Amino acid sequence: MNRIVIIGTGMAGYNLAREVRKLAPDVSLTLITGDDGRFYPKPMLSSALSMGKTPDQLATASAEEQARSLDARIMTRTRVTGIDSAGRMVTTDRGEVPYDRLVLAVGAEPIRPPIEGDAADAVLHINNLDDYSAFRRRLEGAQRVAIIGPGLIGCEFANDLLKSGRGVAVIGPDPHPVSTLLPAAAGQALQQALGEAGAAWHLGTTVKGVSREGEGYRLALANGETLSADLVLSAVGLRPSTALARAAGLEVNRGIVTDRLLQTSTPGIYALGDCAEVAGLNLPFVQPLLIGARALARTLTGEETPVSYPAMPVMIKTSLHPVTVAPPPREAEGEWQVEAQEDGGVKALFHAPDGTLLGFAFTGKAAAEARSLIAELPPLLP
Incomplete structure (x- = not known):
């Protein structure tokens, strides 16, 4: 059986x-x-x-x-x-x-960063539909949202909240958004676009504590700054x-x-x-x-089939500034070549020393063009 x-x-x-x-x-x-x-x-x-x-x-x-x-x-x-x-x-x-x-x-x-303060337990984490339902209930009446974590999920939530007309502050130690996937130029292009839409960036620092402040919260950052928010969302990964x-x-x-x-x-x-x-x-x-x-x-069901992975770009759902990225292998040797675009986006290509294309990151209007490059990339797991 x-x-x-x-x-x-x-x-x-x-x-x-x-x-x-x-x-x-x-x-x-x-x-x-x-x-x-x-x-x-x-x-x-x-x-x-x-x-x-x-x-x-x-x-x-x-x-x-x-x-x-x-x-x-x-x-x-x-x-x-x-x-x-x-x-x-x-x-x-x-x-x-x-x-x-x-x-x-x-x-x-969810990774839960160590946070001090009498409102540390009020920080929301979203990992399933139940979590998301709680987030939407808490979001009613909230106009200022602080997002801990400028990675892929943090930026997607920032984009979504900005489009709903809310104020957004994004905090994290990273040098630029989505730093684990994007080269600096691409991350900075995304940062600028979301910033122009109203996002306030607090990078190079972390949230040390969250305390209650009236109906909302006060965030104490490691660099000495303080922020006020109606809702705090952790999206550190x-x-x-x-x-x-x-x-x-x-x-x-x-x-x-x-x-x-x-x-x-x-x-x-x-x-x-x-x-x-x-x-x-x-x-x-x-x-x-x-x-x-x-x-x-x-x-x-009886037919042993090893898994093989082709090159698989990631499309980041930041509609205010779309991003498509296929990061090179972490140990890959080579360099990024970046071409700025008129809309503020970038086309970034990662080539090995022999000229082989190993990765790319296209942002803004150029993100839609990236799929044409997939066939040039080596498979992740042949």
Whole structure:
């Protein structure tokens, strides 16, 4: 018997279940989730406000509807307490669930920076639809929002809030926005565009404390500055959720370590999505998740299929100044060549010493042209 159990009903869990069901109509399929199991596109959380979408409108299917369409058992509001890999059993607060193949699709969790002050617990973190619903409730009546973290998610939320007419301050130690993906010229172009739209940037520093100030909050920065805000959102990044895997004795590095079959160090247990570190790569984006789901579905249903990743640019949803970036490998030798554009955007190309194109970052109107370069880039995982 092939009993497949998937822990997690985010985009990874549900897309895998869908791919498995296409290949194996009769396989036993169980999904376990700590939330209500609604299906929603998580990347839209940072752009829903300007799209006029409420949290409920983001959800396209309930757990019951998903269970029917997938012919699967979906255990909602269920906490997984352990994995017995020898006995092939998942233990939960609702009983035991046996498996033949187990997939961890548990995603990532917010990094919580150390913050002092009597309002530190009022700082919001958004990682799921429940979090986002709480954010939207708190946002009512709030006109000044402080965002901790000038990375990809922080900039997307800044863009969304600016378009809603709110004042935004972005704080972080980075030299420029999205510094882990963008070269300086591209990050500075994004910074200038969002600044012209009303964003106040406080870079090269961190938030030391958050205290209550009337109906709002006062932020104390490490550089001695203070800011006032009606709402404080932390978006300093995510880290793979590895606690369950670690407790089960699986190898963990940055993420849950897998081979190219997405199998962990323990036979019969696999990992997919933001929680996984595949052949040394942790890629918390949608395209690698979808590619992995298709490959893993074939492996789980009898056809071992190693995952391969082509070049996969990231499109940052900052509609006030669009960005498309394919960062070069971290260890790559070479240099950026930057061409400024009339609209304030940039075209930045990263070439190896032999002239090979290894990465690019296009911003502003040029972002739409970047896709034509994808075919020139080497694959991430051949």
